[in-house]
Amino acid sequence: NAGVTQTPKFRILKIGQSMTLQCAQDMNHNYMYWYRQDPGMGLKLIYYSVGAGITDKGEVPNGYNVSRSTTEDFPLRLELAAPSQTSVYFCASSYKGTGNSPLHFGNGTRLTVT
Amino acid sequence: DAKTTQPPSMDCAEGRAANLPCNHSTISGNEYVYWYRQIHSQGPQYIIHGLKNNETNEMASLIITEDRKSSTLILPHATLRDTAVYYCIVRKPGGTSYGKLTFGQGTILTVHP
Numbered sequence: 550n551a552g553v554t555q556t557p558k559f560r561i562l563k564i565g566q567s568m569t570l571q572c573a574q575d576m577n578h579n580y581m582y583w584y585r586q587d588p589g590m591g592l593k594l595i596y597y598s599v600g601a602g603i604t605d606k607g608e609v610p611n612g613y614n615v616s617r618s619t620t621e622d623f624p625l626r627l628e629l630a631a632p633s634q635t636s637v638y639f640c641a642s643s644y645k646g647t648g649n650s651p652l653h654f655g656n657g658t659r660l661t662v663t
Numbered sequence: 664d665a666k667t668t669q670p671p672s673m674d675c676a677e678g679r680a681a682n683l684p685c686n687h688s689t690i691s692g693n694e695y696v697y698w699y700r701q702i703h704s705q706g707p708q709y710i711i712h713g714l715k716n717n718e719t720n721e722m723a724s725l726i727i728t729e730d731r732k733s734s735t736l737i738l739p740h741a742t743l744r745d746t747a748v749y750y751c752i753v754r755k756p757g758g759t760s761y762g763k764l765t766f767g768q769g770t771i772l773t774v775h776p
Contacts (some may be wrong), residue, residue: 582763591766591767591768607763647757648693649695652764657704657705657706659704
């Protein structure tokens, strides 16, 4: 009963480096989301996907890219890491995009850019 | 999105009921009330949600006032493991927002022995 799995748990990047945060869910959910949480703050939506091949921007998409080639996976790409991207990143999924379908979250990737 | 207001912190004795209030006076008729919690930087954990009626599950109960302008999350027998930040969220039914969640500052609940 894995749910939403995120890897890696921790990562330190140098400015200008790139990386991909992995997210996989085994609940056959159509909708997937990426959020970031800065220290002491609430979560902010970066990107979301309503199904394989379909993605769209959230509130804070700059500096990130996503793809959704399968139902299960929704990787988040950072191309040129900046200190402002130091944050904890959470992936989530839901069966539907309607208000009656809860989001289920992974345990996050803690990223530091120095 | 409808704004929610929660007390920044609350205390509760272990074994007692924890009642966490939330004000959402601008909620629309078709928006849901959701509760999540976050324990020590883990991922947010879904607790419960409702539209108009009171709801209960194995974790908690949700009481929504008749005018829907406020709600209360009840943890019937709080344990030390319930110490967390609790978020009350008003969520649109869907459409272009695709039901996304907007997290505020939440309530820090501390359960004491």
